[in-house]
Amino acid sequence: MRSVLVRYHEVALKKGNRRYFIERLKENLVASVRDLGFREIKSLPGRILVLFERESDTEEIRRRVQSVFGVANFSFAVRTEPDLALLKQQILTSLEGTRFASFRVQTKRADKRFPLTSPEIDRQLGAAIQEQSHARVDLENAELTIAVEVLPDDAFFGYEKIPGAGGLPVGVSGRVVALISGGIDSPVAAYRMMRRGCRLVYVHFHSFPFLDATSQHKVRELVQLLTRHQFRSRLYLVPFGEIQRRIVASVLRPLRVVLYRRMMLRIAEAIARKEKASALVTGESLGQVASQTLANLSVIEEASRLLILRPLVGMDKSEIIDQARKIGTFEISVIPDQDCCQLFVPRHPATNAGLAEVLRAESALDIQSMIDFGIENVAIHDFHFPELLPKTISDEERA
Ligand code: ATP
Ligand code: MG
Numbered sequence: 001m002r003s004v005l006v007r008y009h010e011v012a013l014k015k016g017n018r019r020y021f022i023e024r025l026k027e028n029l030v031a032s033v034r035d036l037g038f039r040e041i042k043s044l045p046g047r048i049l050v051l052f053e054r055e056s057d058t059e060e061i062r063r064r065v066q067s068v069f070g071v072a073n074f075s076f077a078v079r080t081e082p083d084l085a086l087l088k089q090q091i092l093t094s095l096e097g098t099r100f101a102s103f104r105v106q107t108k109r110a111d112k113r114f115p116l117t118s119p120e121i122d123r124q125l126g127a128a129i130q131e132q133s134h135a136r137v138d139l140e141n142a143e144l145t146i147a148v149e150v151l152p153d154d155a156f157f158g159y160e161k162i163p164g165a166g167g168l169p170v171g172v173s174g175r176v177v178a179l180i181s182g183g184i185d186s187p188v189a190a191y192r193m194m195r196r197g198c199r200l201v202y203v204h205f206h207s208f209p210f211l212d213a214t215s216q217h218k219v220r221e222l223v224q225l226l227t228r229h230q231f232r233s234r235l236y237l238v239p240f241g242e243i244q245r246r247i248v249a250s251v252l253r254p255l256r257v258v259l260y261r262r263m264m265l266r267i268a269e270a271i272a273r274k275e276k277a278s279a280l281v282t283g284e285s286l287g288q289v290a291s292q293t294l295a296n297l298s299v300i301e302e303a304s305r306l307l308i309l310r311p312l313v314g315m316d317k318s319e320i321i322d323q324a325r326k327i328g329t330f331e332i333s334v335i336p337d338q339d340c341c342q343l344f345v346p347r348h349p350a351t352n353a354g355l356a357e358v359l360r361a362e363s364a365l366d367i368q369s370m371i372d373f374g375i376e377n378v379a380i381h382d383f384h385f386p387e388l389l390p391k392t393i394s395d396e397e398r399a
Pocket of ligand 1: 178179180181182183184185186187203204205206264281282283284288289291292340341
């Protein structure tokens with residue numbers, strides 16, 4: 001049976017939430033590989049073991065596990081009986097034809113009833129490997145590390161340690177609503193909060209039919225991509241053009257962007273309440289554009305009572321772009337579209353909108369009916385990863 005040994009950072013675990021962390025991580029691992037010949041998942045001391053059918057697709061399993069947050073590193077391992085002679089024989093067979101100049105054996109013995117200690121197992125296996133391969137033992141900088149784990153009912157050995165995505169398992173930090181625009185920044189902001197253990201619900205505001213529908217297509221692609229990390233996501237598409245039209249009818253140009261943003265926050269807050277989410281996430285970065293000065297950010301956030309998370313606030317554009325490339329969102333984000341906030345606004349919006357001035361402008365609007373309009377006309381899309389497969393033929397039917 002093929003198996004994957006998953007390790008997590010013990011330091012990330014505070015005492016009280018250890019079990020919760022591990023349960024979430026196990027659920028997420030199962031969700032990520034459930035269509036790849038998954039058989040079973042078990043907690044072992046300090047690690048998690050995922051068992052697969054023999055013929056499972058190793059490369060795909062590797063890609064999937066690499067995008068599960070909370071995984072520090074993992075390795076593919078072979079299972080044998082917890083018996084030294086068998087273990088030795090299987091390791092030697094698996095190493096036939098492999099060339100390496102130096103190696104080390106690292107044994108972890110979780111079953112203290114096993115007759116040998118870990119260093120004794122290291123030495124005995126090491127001697128056999130050395131005899132077959134003529135490679136030297138190097139405890140510091142070995143070219144090949146053979147990791148052995150001895151448990152009460154099974155033993156495992158494996159080679160390469162593959163780095164995981166780190167962070168915290170999605171779900172342990174609770175649920176938040178991410179405002180996603182189709183630009184470069186907000187998908188990166190979403191990714192960073194997911195990596196801190198948040199489960200995201202997405203909201204996108206579009207100005208269709210006043211503008212074309214490209215931003216909606218982009219956001220759907222972005223959410224599908226980001227769903228690799230949380231396995232199921234919901235996207236609320238809110239028609240914003242009519243709301244903007246009402247703002248434009250009574251508000252002078254320089255204030256419009258700030259009023260658009262305040263409306264976005266109010267509607268996102270209403271969605272967050274419905275979804276039982278406890279914060280909003282935006283891709284705002286201090287000073288990046290006129291609407292993101294300290295003065296404007298505070299006037300904007302005054303519209304909502306929810307906590308607003310801005311994971312990019314201290315990042316440079318070039319750092320954000322680097323990360324967007326790494327997580328694969330950049331190529332989608334740079335497809336040209338028509339940004340709803342550019343609708344009916346001047347090239348130079350106010351950089352220092354005062355709250356009093358903004359409240360005066362809003363007093364001419366029926367804010368509640370605008371929120372209701374957005375909520376009532378919302379379209380909801382659900383995403384799954386792996387994408388739901390049509391029901392497969394059951395074994396009996398096939399026979
Ligand atoms: P981005 O690259 O994410 O579009 P930006 O640099 O263009 O960000 P703004 O246009 O000021 O900055 O938007 C700031 C944040 O407001 C975005 O990161 C996003 O979280 C939210 N936002 C802006 N427009 C929309 C929209 N149409 N739908 C949902 N959220 C939006
Ligand atoms: Mg934008």
